[in-house]
Amino acid sequence: MLGSLSSKIHDEERQGEAYQPGVAGKKEFRKKFYIESYGCQMNFSDSEIVASILNENGFGATANYTEADLVLLNTCSIREKAEQTVRNRLHIFRQVKVSRPGMLIGVLGCMAERLKEKFLEEEKLVDLVVGPDAYRTLPGLVEEAESGQKAVNVLLSRDETYADISPVRLDSNGVTAFVSIMRGCNNMCSFCVVPFTRGRERSRDAGSIVRECIDLFERGYREVTLLGQNVDSYYWMDETAGQVVTFALLLEKVALIDPLLRVRFSTSHPKDITDEVLLTMQRYENICRYIHLPVQSGSTRILQLMNRTYTREWYRAKVDRILSVLPDCGLSTDIITGFCTETEEDHQDTMSLMQYARYDMSYMFFYSERPGTLAARRYADDVPEEVKKRRLDEVVRLQNRLSLEKNKEDVGKTFVVLIEGDSKKSAADWRGRSTQNKVIVFPKTGSTRQKGDYVPVKIEDCTGATLLGRIVE
Structure with a gap:
């Protein structure tokens, strides 16, 4: 849910959104596809890649799943609620398929590997299952499914970045766009399933990123958000120039396209954001003064259990450094309440850190154990749900107060x-x-x-x- 400014309770997954026919609708296609996306902005970016691949293979977008030949759900595994939502949607689509037996139903993304057998064999809800690194094989998998076979490809890749695919921005406002710069994650946060569903970290060719941003600007877009699970660890070796492109250098390359092109980025891991990045932001007015800096917890003990690799004091020092270089920088964060063994003292540490950082906005959740994560294997999910929810409510109310206070400070500016x-x-x-x-x-x-x-x-x-x-x- 990148970019939202609401300080209400957010589910970690975005609500499903379907693509509206846009540019691609001007062409004639022999078949129609419908795609509904859940989860982080990376999933929505992936759906734009899928749309491009399908367009090249004769499928045009429709906003009405009842007329689609191919119905796809791009899924999220971050929270249990997302899985139940997807399962409910699949039952609805299966009902439509009863009257349209030629329609194919597929699941994409983060749920693909873990739930493929349930969706394909046990519940018989889908015809094809495709993991986030296998979208290029989608046309072939559709052909397999059309022949009556169950089509599956959930293999993870060490080098797939889809760098050569121009995303189809079917639901765009024509002004802002997301540009994926890397895939996967090397951080093994104990609560997080992303390294297991999206694989190891790999960075996209910097030249292809800059070309995509230039193309967007020339088509009238005026803001790009560089997107990755951990953008600050972006690393690309430009063999031709004999130059390592760091995230700071990539930011500069995109900022130099035109002063009228605003540049944002998400998400930063606190341990990886560098002075080089902050000073690059300081030099270029069109790099936005905003950093999403997930803290997850204000307790050093809980941070250690989460494998976040920093302490409460270290994080506070990072906030101080950001604001010393960029005094007008907006800050937002992610917070999880009720992680394994969290005490009231740990919870109060989170509340006090929020007050110290004075976040403009937070994404706030209570802990939801995900199968396969390090936390699920190592720790008991021992905080009662009513305690998790009560602590979440306290965090939300504090953030609402902080957000209002920060906004009042802007009145008159x-x-x-x-x-x-x-x-x-x-x-x-x-x-x-x-x-x-x-x-x-x-x-x-x-x-x-x-x-x-x-x-x-x-x-x-x-x-x-x-x-x-x-x-x-």
Whole structure:
């Protein structure tokens, strides 16, 4: 759920969203596909890759699964709720298939390996299962499934980055886009299933990343978010130039495309974000002053059990360093309550660290044990659910207060806002974000500005989640 500014309780998975027919809808296709995505922004980015592969093989997008020849769910394994949601959706699709026996149903992404036998054989809910490194084989798997076979490819890769595939941005606002720069993760956080579902870390060719960003800018996009499980560990050896491209250098290369192209990134692991990155952000005004810095817990003891490789004191020092280099930087985080053996003292450590960092926004969850993780193998999930939820409620209420306090401090200030489109509540208002990633809503009245323009907006009021202002010329 990257980029959201709500401080309400978030599920770790995003709610399913289906692609709307867009650019690809202008071509004639012999068959139609429907894709619904869950989880982190990486999954949504992957769905754009899948859409491109399917377009090249005669499938066009539809927003109506009842007319689709191929229905796909791109899945998330982070929380148990996501799995139940996906299973419920698959039952709905199977009902449609009764009247349309030629329709194929497939599961993509992070659930593929762990649940392939259940979905294919035990429950007979799907016709094909495809892991996140096997999307190039999707056309062949569809042919297998059409012949009546159960088609499966969940093999992980050490080098697949899909660098040569131009994503089809079917549900884009035409202003902002996500650009994947790496895949997989080498961090073995004990609560996390990602290293097992997405494989080892590998970085994408820097040249292909820059070319994709140039293409987006030339097509009218004005903001890119460089996306990875841990962007700060990006590493690419440019053999031609004899140069190692670090994340800081990649940031600079993208920032230099044009001053009108805003650059964001997500997500950073606290142990890997460097002074080189911070100083690059400081040098280029179009690199946004916003860092998502997941802490997970404010207790050093719990951080050690989580295998986060830093202490409470180290994390505080990192926050201090960020704000010393970038005093106006917005900060957000991830927090898990009720991890194995967490005590009230541990919980209070988290609350006090939140107050120290004064996050603008947090993604907040109670711990959900995932099969196959290090925590599931090593530790008892021994905090009662009612305690987890009570602690989560306390964290949420604290974050709501912090978010409102931080937003009130912005009243009276003027920010340069990139107009992303209409406000969700009224077509009479524009919606955009500041460089600190705060949502700003302001009236269209008296202005000829359009979506994709930069405008100065003076903040006059706020809620805990949104700044309210007016254009000042």
